[in-house]
Amino acid sequence: MNALSRRKFLKITGFTAGAAAAGTAALRATGVLQPPAPERGTRTVPTSCDICFWKCGAIAHVRDGELWKIEGNPLDPLSEGRLCPRGTGGIGAHFDPDRLRSPLMRKHLRGEEEWVEVTWDEAFDFIAKKMTAIKEQHGPEAVALFSHGIGGNFLKHMIKAYGSPNITAPSFAQCRGPRDVGFRLTFGEDVSSPERTDIRNARCLVLIGSHLGENMHNTQVQEFADAVGNGATVIVADPRFSIAASKAKYYLPVKPGTDIALLLAWMHVIVTEGLYDKEYVAAHGFGFEQFAASLAPFTPAWAYPETGIEPSVIEATAREMAAHKPSTLVHPGRHATWYGDDAQRSRAIALLNALLGSWGRKGGFYTPVSMDVPGYPYPEYPKSERGKVDNPGHKYPFAHETITTGIREATLTGQPYPVKGWWVYATNLIHALPNEAETIKAIQNLDLMVVVDVIPSEIAGWADVVLPESVYLERHDDLNVEWFREPFIALRQPVVPSPHEQKPNWWIAKSMAERLGLGAYFPWKDIEEYFQHRLTAAGLSYERLKKDGIIRGVKQPVYFAEGVTPTFPTPSGKIEFMSPQLQQAGFDPVPVYHRPPPAPPGSYRLLFGRSPVHSFSRTQSNRILSDMMPENEVWVNTDIARRHGLTHGQYVRLKNQDGVVSNRVRVKVTERIRPECVYIVHGFGHTARGLHHAAGKGASDAQLITRYATDPLMGGTAMNMNFVTFEPAEA
């Protein structure tokens, strides 16, 4: 909002002196909260954040019985006592007047958002009847669960006990899947989450489209600031001059979709000039000669017209990377589903890291460690005869997690077998999956659609039954046994009671299982008994965990130089520069560049990303977070804006190649983006009727993503494939 004065902006976005206070008093006046407990003074409760899925350790403060604020837990290795803005504003989730209050059943048609409030018993009885009928008619595999985050662990357990292997999250096929497949094909292991990136110790950090600082995974941003503060060389390739780009020594304004060309040219320079880590490659590499030979044509001069990056810059940045090896980290990114060849791009990133010798090295990739906490001894799950439904015939041979869009496809077609029930937990599939029309069509084929959520999200609007979950500040979740650069476990525990009929997920799963005759799978009385059992088995104290929120283990070696044995669980046992696995499956054994199709004349490629104050489409009704960013903007290059007569701050609508028109969105006229693309932050443009505060604010990228390309290696859905034009909008 550079060109608008700050206070003026507040005025035009409709805030007035009469706006409700973010604090509790105003909410109580509107009847949202129950009367306060007769509690006086201030107390603190250690817990862990759930505004995103990083799970930072936090300490919540309760003043006179009311939630006041939440701070980082200094014992927590992830946050080191400092939460991100979403975590700091997380208390807004508890106070959100739009949150779900009681179980709901639909009155008429799906998607009409007309509800009857029911009791938990009525909701469970309805669901149990439907699930029993589906099992009898179609088998247990016909019920699928979409679940994101640790909160869903007990629901997953319930669905497995019921007999279905069809459990999935958009975090694979819509997000980090291609990255993990690319790295697994090369090093034999995933990058995983939290990423095993040693950003803090990097001497040279290369970001390809990764917008750290806007993408606010706390540990990574803290370490990014450390790296920048310590004078590390930052190289950023991005069509948009991101926050990270503003910290870079080299900003490479790469054309959208040409990253593989840039990566090949970088590797060409490093190999032909002999700048790679020869000892490391000789000791750990497989198929290097064939890989090196394949790079011959991909000179910086070849890459220039593809990428728009001058050869001298490609050469200088390649040499800079090599100068700092092995403490050069070419960041693998996180949201990697862009252009359909994403696993191959991720493999190129992995190979560049391999040339620099950064895997297993300080300032590159550490080897994550964890504490040994045995699982709860449950009965064995029933074995599925038919296997998973999402990837028939292993069409996507390198998908090592379940593909959400594969389950959607099976639900649409009934092949390889019908899917008749969906449970959806904490993932707003309407915003998370590409082409919402396909999602809605699939839902029409269901006999049962259950959504567990904290807010009346768009996907909740399509449910038969909506189950209101307590927000993270009001509930226990499963124990977090984290894999990180030092071992620790963390607890999420209630700070304040739920204000209405909301219940924790473990209770929902246990109650549901008991209704289904699966009570043997939930033998514990409550989750605290479950914690006691697991911690006792691990020789740890639940009392201590309750008091501190975190128990840290003994530090262990995390680099090869500290004694970690280099192991690469690929078929060759080495880093696969040339991949026989890919060759045997009929794919390019070394990454190959394919030029992306150009934008249709007069239209612009739609790119999307993150804001530091929002998580996906989950937080726009949180009043503290929405106050900092109430709506998104469409970034338009200054020259393009002039050509279309657009002015900064005006509203437009975006129309995509299939005629889909977005909600109105403000124009951000900026020099900070290439002319052939526009950019919006994901998660806005809500349409759900119950999201009174968030509905109608900004544009939804998801709505405009009607086209997507599927990664042939692993089924990821590439979403940077849509083009928009500008349509007038009322002011």
Added chain:
Amino acid sequence: MARYAMAIDTVRCVGCMDCVAACKTENGVPEGYDRDWITYESTGQFPTLHMEIRSERCNHCDDPPCVGCCPCGASHIHERGGVVLVHHDKCSGCKACIAACPYDARFIHPDGYADKCTFCIHRVEAGKDPACVAVCPTHCMHFGDLEDPHSEVSRILASRNSHALVPAAGTKPQIFYLR
């Protein structure tokens, strides 16, 4: 006498607004208002750009025009650290201070008084950093006493280049931006 000031490292700052969120919860700032905010100042033409990101707030000026212009004696300099504060009960909400402030740092609270950053004096007097400083995930903010040459803020300002905002206003602002 202490002289409180902030040094904010624009090299480390990513403009994430955690300082804004922390101020809102710590101080119960009403929805629609903020006592601190982020400015992203970019210059140049694509792709040759420079951007400075700043966490901004009341500058707790040494020569604060908001105090001199106050007809009610509400705007005042606190006895400790030169912090500029407002007595809510004395303030008539006349907005003279808002007009006088070169930093657009003040607003009229829905309860009718002029409001703004207090440097979290309630925390500082309890030996803590202001909420915005304590929360910052990039560790870009430093708070302390300029009169003490050994304080973190004094040492960092002695060792780094910095600038203050709107120096031409002559108000002697006490927020310094490190480059």
